Amino acid sequence: MRFGCHLSIREGYLGAAKKSVSIGAKAFQYFPKNPRTLSIKDYNETDTVNCKEYCQQNGLISVSHTPYSTSLTPSENKKDFIIQSLLNDLEITDACGSVGAVVHFGSEIHKKDPLKSYQLMIEMLNHVLSKWEGGTKLLLENNAGKPGSFGTTLEELIQVRNLCDYPEKIGFCLDTCHAFSSGLWNGDNWDDLLETGKKLGYFDHLKAIHLNNSKYDTGSGKDRHANITEGFIKENQFEQLILTPELKGIPFILETPSVLGWTHESEIKMLYDRWGTKCH
Numbered sequence: 001m002r003f004g005c006h007l008s009i010r011e012g013y014l015g016a017a018k019k020s021v022s023i024g025a026k027a028f029q030y031f032p033k034n035p036r037t038l039s040i041k042d043y044n045e046t047d048t049v050n051c052k053e054y055c056q057q058n059g060l061i062s063v064s065h066t067p068y069s070t071s072l073t074p075s076e077n078k079k080d081f082i083i084q085s086l087l088n089d090l091e092i093t094d095a096c097g098s099v100g101a102v103v104h105f106g107s108e109i110h111k112k113d114p115l116k117s118y119q120l121m122i123e124m125l126n127h128v129l130s131k132w133e134g135g136t137k138l139l140l141e142n143n144a145g146k147p148g149s150f151g152t153t154l155e156e157l158i159q160v161r162n163l164c165d166y167p168e169k170i171g172f173c174l175d176t177c178h179a180f181s182s183g184l185w186n187g188d189n190w191d192d193l194l195e196t197g198k199k200l201g202y203f204d205h206l207k208a209i210h211l212n213n214s215k216y217d218t219g220s221g222k223d224r225h226a227n228i229t230e231g232f233i234k235e236n237q238f239e240q241l242i243l244t245p246e247l248k249g250i251p252f253i254l255e256t257p258s259v260l261g262w263t264h265e266s267e268i269k270m271l272y273d274r275w276g277t278k279c280h
Helices: 012-022 045-058 076-095 114-130 154-163 176-182 190-200 235-242 264-276
Strands: 003-006 027-030 061-065 100-104 137-141 170-175 206-211 252-254
Touching (some): 003 264, 027 252, 045 061, 045 076, 061 076, 076 100, 100 170, 100 206, 137 154, 137 206, 154 170, 154 190, 170 176, 176 206, 235 264
Parallel strands (some): 003 252, 027 061, 061 100, 100 137, 137 170, 170 206, 206 252
16 A cells, blocks of 8 residues: 655655655655746756655655646647646656656637547647657546536546557546546445446556545535545545555555644554555
8 A cells, every 4th residue: 555645845856755754655746846837947866866766765656746837728829838848847757766747637728619629638748748758657637527527537538548649658647536526436436437447448557546535525526625534535435445456556645735633644644544454
């Protein structure tokens, strides 16, 4: 079992890896640069090399998360900025030895012709990945949103990957709050979702899970994360997901708030106490 959380790189990439170990985590996520900018970061290569070596020595798995303003369906005047930013994110992520860089699926900017939004997204992925030769993958994350809205189904995720010219450079990140928000996972249909994902091949390319509860009920379309024991997703529903054999070895990464007496350290300890010794 690999539980971890999102961590700051205030003390560098190596600092984030060391923080992960100090709080009992076996995985972590980080922003490769300032999450509020698309600027290119001239990173410290010694820091990334040390981070990669430290993770290998301590059995840590890491992923990065692209900045908030990254979009795979951008307006025309932002395309080049986002392409260069994503390549920079992938370069840093690869240098740190991380398995992937998480990016949100995209948004439906062509309301009258949804197909155009998918086409733009595939075009963006092709632009980026045609220039990327590293080992790190770009991890598409499922959207939150009302049931049936853009980027909320496994079929969309798989189809975009299949239609891209470089599917081998694409993986997935499953966000449990987003899945619950959109009704993809309503808490009681995990067996059906698992079967669908297996048929589609989704789980063959799943590299990370954002383990978040939801402040709102399933189908709400609202993306508000809650601590694991505090939201609408019940403990037995999380247990069914966490103990799924197909998810063995995949890191479960908290993006939960530090409120209600919870810290990431205490929440990770709770996860290991509750499920860490149970075998898949």
